[in-house]
Amino acid sequence: MPEATPFPAEYTAVLTGAGSKRGIGRATADRLAREGWAVAVMDINGENAKAVAQEIAEAYGVKTIGVGADVSDQSAVNAAVDEVEAGMPPVVGLVNLAGISSPTTFMDETAEGWDRVFAINMRGTFLVTQRVLRGMIDRQLGRIVSISSISAERGGGTYSKVAYSASKAAIIGFTRALAREMGVHNISVNAVAPGPIDTDIMGGTLTGERKAEMSAGTMLGRVGQPEEVAALIAFLLSPDAGYITAATYDINGGLQVS
Template sequence: MSLPLSGKVAIVTGSSRSIGAAIATKLASQGANVVINYRSGSSAAQGVADAINTEGAGKAIIVQADVSTVVDNQRLVQETVRQLGRLDIVVLNAGIMDMKSPADVTEADFDRHYNTNVKGPLFLAQAAAPHLPAGGRVIFFSTSLSSASSVAPNYLLYVSTKGAIEQISRTLAKEFGPRNITVNTVAPGPIDTDMFRNDKTEQQINFISALHPQKRLGKPEEIANVVAFLTSPEASWVNGQTLRVNGGFVV
């Protein structure tokens, strides 16, 4: 029996570790050939690709690209099509999150966050669009904090970029819809990754875990499962949506 993504090609940005690596691994297990994208540190990206290639379902290649830049996004798409022959799925996972109070935010901080979290995903979607066939999928990433009733001030830059992403996703769903390409956004709650744990004490992590009904953080694989669903034929009528994958996390 063929796998649901057999013959498909997927780019997963920021996929050398954490959620991105889990997504790439999951899509490959469903038969997709995947591009492991990384900005620096090729050994981690190669490790993810080697693990995927050992499994024998979809295959993986690695492509270095700084996805905060337009030129590298264009090259990432070109290399994908050159090496794998097509492009069906784009998962815009790469992002940064620096914790600074509004008073300490600099212009450089602003530019770095908006280049990585907003400009990069938008222009990668633009570069990918001419190559995506009917049935193609574009998946952006936001955060459940974008709908929270209260947000700590030090999340200012991060949450504002994700609010922009949700609006971009809804708009592109209308732009790409006539070509039978869906555009959705996955908005995780707290996930147990290095980026989440950075600059947090164990006490803070335990407090956040306790806000969930299951009293734990999410796992990267639990986000990957939702992304896999959105890329599948079963998700053909899910379009222009923001899926909050957070285990009932409420703040």
């Protein structure tokens, strides 16, 4: 019977789209660093990625690196991961956070707009995951978490419309199918589907009025905080979560009951 591969003495998590000051990615980077992970911040804005990495290193005393890459560009992704692997401990964790929203209604959506959403949200997840998996398969150890959305499960009904919902639904199918292929390599693959979270992805910083509107249908009567999503992601990356795979975890305050 296969045995679970233990974590090495030092290990790295790669986080895409984690260069924003007010996002789930930044909160996750802080949480993982606090728990002893080395952290690689990948963002389309390389300067932001480097700044976040430096701040985390100074705050938590862990190894960090910031790299710039458009996740929809295969050459850029390969170069960024090459840099991470050359200078950091083994990559054990990957969090696919890079994503864009789209408030455009279906009949106003263009092919170019549709392709842009899928290029970042789904193609980017595919490219980064495939590249990072090379080392994970070699080591027979890995944890992958990709960010879906309540919008995928409800069929929209949020700030973003059909293109976004479809791309985030694709993440769930991707997660389940990839988990089936990667289980033999001791690599878990899971998704997290947040509901309304207090970040800037939905058209900018949320006002009090927008928070009240977005939290109206939740059982807890509030929007979530990035740190709450980060805590769930950190658990799914941890050694304790080694027997969890192909799952989609809702974190939405009870707005959607699956």
